[in-house]
Amino acid sequence: QVKLVQSGTEVKKPGASVKVSCQASGYTFSSYNMHWVRQAPGQGLEWMGMITPSGDRASDAQKFQDRVTMTRDTSTSTVYMALSGLTSEDTAVYYCAKDSSNWSFDFWGQGTLVTVSS
Amino acid sequence: QSALTQPASVSGSPGQSITISCTGTSSDVGGYNFVSWYQQHPGKAPKFMIYDVSNRPSGVSNRFSGSKSGNTASLTISGLQAEDEADYYCSSYTSSSTWVFGGGTKLTVL
Numbered sequence: 001q002v003k004l005v006q007s008g009t010e011v012k013k014p015g016a017s018v019k020v021s022c023q024a025s026g027y028t029f030s031s032y033n034m035h036w037v038r039q040a041p042g043q044g045l046e047w048m049g050m051i052t053p054s055g056d057r058a059s060d061a062q063k064f065q066d067r068v069t070m071t072r073d074t075s076t077s078t079v080y081m082a083l084s085g086l087t088s089e090d091t092a093v094y095y096c097a098k099d100s101s102n103w104s105f106d107f108w109g110q111g112t113l114v115t116v117s118s
Numbered sequence: 119q120s121a122l123t124q125p126a127s128v129s130g131s132p133g134q135s136i137t138i139s140c141t142g143t144s145s146d147v148g149g150y151n152f153v154s155w156y157q158q159h160p161g162k163a164p165k166f167m168i169y170d171v172s173n174r175p176s177g178v179s180n181r182f183s184g185s186k187s188g189n190t191a192s193l194t195i196s197g198l199q200a201e202d203e204a205d206y207y208c209s210s211y212t213s214s215s216t217w218v219f220g221g222g223t224k225l226t227v228l
Contacts, residue, residue, distance in 0.1 A: 035217070037164075044121065044222040045156070045164065045207050061119065061216055095163060102170050103211045104154035108163040 002026040004096050004109035011115045017084040020112045022096030029053075029077040033099035036070065036081045038092040039111075046092075050099065051079060086116045122147065122208055122220035129226040135196040138223045140208030141189055146218055148189035152211035155184060155193045158222075159204045167206075168193060195225070203227040 007021040022034065036048040049060035051070040060068055069082040079096060094112045097105035123141040130136040140147065140155075147153055153171045156164035166175050168184040171191060181196045191210070195202055208220040 037219075045158075045209075045219040047209070047217040047219060050217075062214075097164075100166070100169060100175075102154075102173070103150070103152035103217075104166065104169040104209065105156070105164075106166045106169075106175060108165075111163055 002107045006109040006112045009113045012086050016086050018114050019082040020094050021078055021080050022109050023078045030074055034079045035097045037095045037097055040092040088116050091116045119218050124220035124223045127224045129228055130198045131228045132198055134198050138193045138206055140191040140220045145213040146210040147191050150211050153191040154209045156207045157204045200227050
């Protein structure tokens with residue numbers, strides 16, 4: 001069965017960077033895009049970006065373009081999302097979500113809480 | 119890219135039907151049949167419920183159905199059950215090759 005297992009809770013100071021991992025299993029990792037979605041406390045879902053199977057091209061929401069880097073390691077079936085220049089507004093649960101090949105997200109990781117506080 | 123517009127809350131009694139709307143623009147909902155819906159219970163990851171406007175993934179109850187007219191998509195839940203109480207989010211592919219979510223709708227089963 002498809003599983004996406006994310007790294008654990010992070011606490012960061014303003015201005016710092018964070019890198020969240022998402023290890024996939026149960027499907028052909030190199031055949032599907034992976035998305036990142038975040039959810040601030042008590043708020044809705046926000047799409048951040050996507051990385052293609054080759055990792056050569058990633059699509060990002062404009063508001064994150066200067067701060068987010070998405071990479072993938074096919075040898076470990078893991079994708080990474082790094083976010084720099086953290087502020088309190090980046091406090092959120094970050095999810096990886098597998099692309100369904102139907103313009104949607106069929107499997108989700110358990111989420112990683114990132115707290116930004118001085 | 120602005121978030122798609124959903125009602126903040128809807129409610130219904132067990133056995134009834136409810137509909138949640140999701141309004142966008144011709145650059146997203148109206149321009150593509152790539153609308154999907156997700157159910158999220160408190161403290162849990164979202165669950166995939168509908169894709170391509172009206173298709174259900176394997177394992178999703180046929181009480182859940184989707185439709186679209188113009189720039190507005192809709193999710194209908196029939197035969198409401200207590201376990202349907204959750205937050206629901208729509209999403210659409212956009213003309214900028216990005217995705218956008220709705221603000222979310224809290225469903226209360228009375």
